[in-house]
Each structure stands twice: as structure tokens, then as C-alpha cells.
Amino acid sequence: MSSFNGKIYWIIGASEGLGRALAEALGRQGAHLVLSARNAERLQAICASLPKARAIPMDVTDPDSVRRAVAEAGEVDGLVYNAGAYDPMRSGDWDTEAALAMTDVNYLGALRVLGETVPGFVQAKRGEITLIGSLAGYHGLPAAIGYGASKAALISLAETMRHDLAGTGVTVRIVNPGFIKTRLTEKNAFKMPMLMTPEDAADRVIRAMGRRRFRTDFPAPFSWLVRLIDYLPDFLVYRGK
Ligand SMILES: NC(=O)c1ccc[n+]([C@@H]2O[C@H](COP(=O)([O-])OP(=O)(O)OC[C@H]3O[C@@H](n4cnc5c(N)ncnc54)[C@H](OP(=O)(O)O)[C@@H]3O)[C@@H](O)[C@H]2O)c1
Numbered sequence: 001m002s003s004f005n006g007k008i009y010w011i012i013g014a015s016e017g018l019g020r021a022l023a024e025a026l027g028r029q030g031a032h033l034v035l036s037a038r039n040a041e042r043l044q045a046i047c048a049s050l051p052k053a054r055a056i057p058m059d060v061t062d063p064d065s066v067r068r069a070v071a072e073a074g075e076v077d078g079l080v081y082n083a084g085a086y087d088p089m090r091s092g093d094w095d096t097e098a099a100l101a102m103t104d105v106n107y108l109g110a111l112r113v114l115g116e117t118v119p120g121f122v123q124a125k126r127g128e129i130t131l132i133g134s135l136a137g138y139h140g141l142p143a144a145i146g147y148g149a150s151k152a153a154l155i156s157l158a159e160t161m162r163h164d165l166a167g168t169g170v171t172v173r174i175v176n177p178g179f180i181k182t183r184l185t186e187k188n189a190f191k192m193p194m195l196m197t198p199e200d201a202a203d204r205v206i207r208a209m210g211r212r213r214f215r216t217d218f219p220a221p222f223s224w225l226v227r228l229i230d231y232l233p234d235f236l237v238y239r240g241k
Contacts, residue, residue, distance in 0.1 A: 003210055005030030008076045012060065012113060013083030015042040017182030018132065021202035022080065027053060029206070034073045037083065060109025061101075070116040078128030078209075079117060081110050086184040089145040099146030106150035110157065118161075118170070125169035130209055131158045133176040135217060135226045151176075162214050175208045176217045177201050178226075194222045 004026055011026075013019040015037035023035055027050035035043050036058040043055035058069035060083050085105040087098045110131065121127030136144055137151030158174035165172055179185055179192035180201045196204075196219060208216035217223035229237060 002029035002031075004206075006032065007078065008032040008034065010034040010036065010073050010076045010079040012036045012058070012079065012081050013132075014046065015039045017184065018177070018180055018198050018201050018205070019080070019082040020046060021198035022082065022205055023050065023053065025199070025202045025206055027051075034076060036069055036073075060112060061104045063112055066109075066112045066116055070113075075120075075124075077126075078130065079113070080130040080132065080205075080209075081113060082132040083109055084132065084134075084184065086147050086187065088143045088187055088189075089147075090143045091145055094145065102146040103150045103153075106147070107153040107157070110154055114157075114161075118165075121170045122165070122168050127170045128209070129161070129170065129172045130205070131172070131174050132205070133158070133174050135176050135178050135223055137176060138226055139229050158214075171212075173208060173213070174215050175205050176215070176223070177204070178219050178222045194219045 009026055009031050011019050011023050011033060014023045014035035019037070023033055023046060027033055031052070033050060033053035034056055035046060035053055036056050037043060038057060038059050040055065040057040043057060047053040047055045056069045056072050059065045083105050085102045087095075087102065089095060089098060114129070118129070121129070131154055133154045134147075134151040136148050137155045140148055155174055155176070158172055161172040177196070179195045180198055181195055182198055185192060185195070204216070204218050217227065
């Protein structure tokens with residue numbers, strides 16, 4: 001029997017793409033699910049096909065909406081913070097509103113949700129927190145104003161939580177995917193290496209959730225290449241620019 005069977009997971013950002021695929025896969029493994037995102041209709045449609053799922057619409061950029069949803073969700077065994085927004089943006093095409101909107105969903109939304117849930121997990125001495133970051137959070141990549149920094153902030157947050165929550169019974173992990181074929185990456189005009197389906201990416205997230213490891217980056221070898229940039233001198237990284 002799956003280790004997810006009978007456990008309650010709250011997936012935030014479950015109406016589309018990776019979050020939806022994750023809900024469907026965890027549902028097949030017998031998990032009870034609480035599904036959140038802004039689009040209530042979409043969530044209801046997904047819940048209709050999953051026997052043990054309920055929808056709680058929530059906008060992570062709105063503190064009242066987050067507080068209401070946390071109260072309605074009640075006690076959960078784990079949460080997956082998967083809500084995300086992305087618009088490719090170069091420094092020369094700066095759009096402050098778009099950069100702030102990405103930061104609000106990808107990073108500040110996580111602070112709002114975790115601020116309302118981590119104290120309860122710590123008090124209960126249990127709970128599992130999975131944050132969906134991105135390989136784009138490891139380096140300042142081209143055309144990622146707003147997005148890259150918000151994911152770097154999320155990775156840093158997870159690392160701090162990993163230190164602070166050690167020994168409390170609360171688990172935190174960061175999962176950093178490469179390119180997944182969703183409505184977000186439809187905005188990319190370039191050829192995306194090792195592009196995954198949401199189902200493949202969801203399987204990898206679930207495998208990460210079943211392990212004790214703090215950090216999971218995928219897919220290899222693309223993730224190794226991204227991490228390798230850390231060890232390269234700047235003259236190589238920015239050559240010809
Ligand atoms: N696609 C990729 O290549 C890729 C790569 C690395 C990491 N990721 C990360 O993976 C996660 C899922 O991305 P995806 O590609 O599956 O994108 P997606 O299909 O657009 O899904 C994003 C989810 O976040 C929800 N969301 C957006 N704004 C929200 C808000 N204000 N409040 C609550 N929920 C909100 C969306 O639902 P509503 O619109 O209904 O609110 C949707 O369910 C994101 O964190 C993304 O950064 C994606």
C-alpha cells in the first residue's frame with residue numbers, strides 16, 4: 001500500500017499543470033486531498049473525478065483569503081506549495097507590475113501560507129512541507145526578471161526552514177523542476193531542453209515526497225548543468241555578453 005494512502009495533503013496551485021497532475025496522481029495512491037487555487041470551477045471539476053478531494057478556493061496574494069482557507073482546510077498531514085506565476089521578461093522590457101505579481105504569488109504567497117500553517121505543524125510536532133521551486137532559482141538566467149529572484153527566495157526560505165525545523169518533527173523539502181509543458185512555458189519562444197509532461201514531473205515530485213532527502217532537482221543531466229554554473233568563473237558564464 002502506498003505511503004500516501006489515507007493521509008491528507010493540501011495542494012496549493014492545484015487547478016492546472018503540475019499541481020493538477022500531482023492531485024490526480026496522489027488521489028490514485030489513496031491520499032485525501034484539499035485542492036486550492038483561484039479558479040473554483042476548475043477545482044470542482046478536478047474534485048468530481050477524485051473521490052477523496054475537496055476544493056477550497058484561495059488567492060495566495062490575499063492574506064484574508066489565505067486565513068479563511070487555512071481555517072477551512074483544518075488539520076492536514078502535509079502541504080505542497082505549488083502556486084506559481086511566470087512571464088518571461090528581459091531587463092530591457094521591465095514591467096514592474098508583472099515582476100511584483102510573480103513575486104507575490106511565487107514567494108510572498110508562500111510566506112503567507114507558511115505563516116498560517118508552520119506554527120500549527122510545530123505545535124503538533126508533525127507535518128510535511130513541500131515547496132515547488134525551480135532550477136531557474138539557482139542562477140540569474142536571461143529573461144527571468146521577477147521569476148528567477150522569486151524562486152531563489154523560495155529556495156533560500158526552504159534552506160532556512162531546513163535548519164530551523166530540524167528536530168521538531170516537521171519535514172521541509174524543496175523540489176526544483178526543469179521545464180514542464182504547461183500554460184506557463186507556452187510563453188517561452190525558445191526550445192526548452194528536456195521538456196517534461198506535467199504527469200512525468202508529478203511522478204518525480206511524488207517520488208521526492210516519499211524520500212527523506214531535503215532537495216530534489218530534476219531532470220538530470222539538465223539539473224547538473226544548471227548547478228555546475230556555480231563552479232564556473234564569470235568570464236565563462238557571461239562570455240560574449
Ligand atoms: N512549467 C515549468 O516549466 C516549471 C518549471 C519549474 C517550476 N515550475 C513551478 O511549478 C509550479 C506549477 O507551475 P505550472 O507550470 O504547473 O503552472 P500552471 O499550470 O500555470 O499552474 C500554476 C498553478 O498556480 C495557481 N495560482 C496562480 N496564481 C495563484 C494565486 N494568486 N493564488 C492561488 N493559486 C494561484 C494556478 O491556479 P489559478 O490560476 O486557478 O489560481 C495554478 O493552479 C509553479 O510554482 C512553477 O513556478 C514550473
